[in-house]
Amino acid sequence: MGPALLAGSDSVFEEKDFKSMKNLAASEKKTDETKIGQMGIGFNRCEHASFLTNSVGHGGCRTGIFTIHLFAFSIASTI
Amino acid sequence: MTDCPSFITADQLVIIEPHERVFNGINSDYIEGTAHGDFVEDEFGLQNFPDQLRTFCVLENIDFSKPYPGTIFRFPLRTEDQAKTSRLSGNAYPADKVRRPLGYLHEPPKNSDFGQLHVILTDNSLRLLFNLLQGHGYARKVEGRGSKGYPIPQTH
Numbered sequence: 001m002g003p004a005l006l007a008g009s010d011s012v013f014e015e016k017d018f019k020s021m022k023n024l025a026a027s028e029k030k031t032d033e034t035k036i037g038q039m040g041i042g043f044n045r046c047e048h049a050s051f052l053t054n055s056v057g058h059g060g061c062r063t064g065i066f067t068i069h070l071f072a073f074s075i076a077s078t079i
Numbered sequence: 080m081t082d083c084p085s086f087i088t089a090d091q092l093v094i095i096e097p098h099e100r101v102f103n104g105i106n107s108d109y110i111e112g113t114a115h116g117d118f119v120e121d122e123f124g125l126q127n128f129p130d131q132l133r134t135f136c137v138l139e140n141i142d143f144s145k146p147y148p149g150t151i152f153r154f155p156l157r158t159e160d161q162a163k164t165s166r167l168s169g170n171a172y173p174a175d176k177v178r179r180p181l182g183y184l185h186e187p188p189k190n191s192d193f194g195q196l197h198v199i200l201t202d203n204s205l206r207l208l209f210n211l212l213q214g215h216g217y218a219r220k221v222e223g224r225g226s227k228g229y230p231i232p233q234t235h
Contacts, residue, residue, distance in 0.1 A: 002155055002156065002158060003155075003156045003173075003174040003177075004081075004134070004153050004154055004155040004156055005080070005081075005153075005154040005156065005177055006135070006137065006138060006151060006152065006153050006154070007151070007152045007154075008138070008149055008150060008151040008152070009149055009150050010148065010149040011149065011150060012088045012089040012146075012147075012148070012149060012150055013088040013089065013091065013150060018091075
C-alpha cells in the first residue's frame with residue numbers, strides 16, 4: 001500500500017449523488033487526449049457531480065476541493 | 080494526483096479506475112472504468128477487492144459487515160512508474176508534494192495562498208481533522224473547527 005490521501009465526512013451519498021457520479025466517467029472530452037479530464041474524472045467534471053467545488057492556484061499546483069454536505073476534500077490535483 | 084480514486088459511503092464501495100489496472104471491467108455497467116457494489120449485502124469488495132477495501136481502515140477500524148456512517152475518499156498518489164504510463168497525467172505525486180499544501184492549513188488565511196481553501200472548508204464544515212500517518216503511527220494531528228468563519232487550527 002503506497003502513500004495516499006484520505007478524506008472523510010459524516011454524510012453519505014444519496015441516490016442523486018450516484019446519478020451525478022455517472023457524469024464523472026462519461027466525459028465528452030474522452031476522445032481528446034490533450035484535455036483535462038479526457039478520461040472522465042477530471043476536476044472540471046466534479047462540478048457536475050453535485051459537489052461543492054473550487055480551486056486554488058499555488059505556483060504550478062492546483063488544489064482541488066470537493067465537499068459533500070459537511071466536508072470531504074482532495075488536495076493537490078494538478079494539470 | 081491519482082489515477083484511481085475510490086470511496087466508501089454507507090454500504091457502497093466505488094473504485095474509479097479508468098486504466099483498469101486493478102480490475103478488468105467488473106461492474107463497468109455502472110460507469111465505464113468504475114467498479115461499484117454493496118460491500119455489506121453482496122460482500123462486494125471483500126470478495127473482489129479485499130485489499131482495496133481494507134485500505135479505508137487506516138484511520139479507524141471499520142466493520143464492513145454493516146454500512147459505514149459516512150463517506151471516505153481515498154486518493155492513492157500517482158507514483159513515478161504510474162506517471163510514465165498514465166493517460167490522465169504524467170505528473171507523479173510523492174507524499175511531500177501533497178503534504179506541503181496541507182501544511183498551509185496551519186497558517187492564518189490572510190498569510191496563506193490557501194486562504195480560499197480555509198474559507199471553503201470552514202464555511203461548510205463543522206469540524207476538520209487532519210491526520211498525517213507515517214508508517215503505522217500518527218505523526219501529527221491537526222484539528223480545526225469552523226462555523227462560517229476561519230478555523231482555529233491546533234497542533235497536538
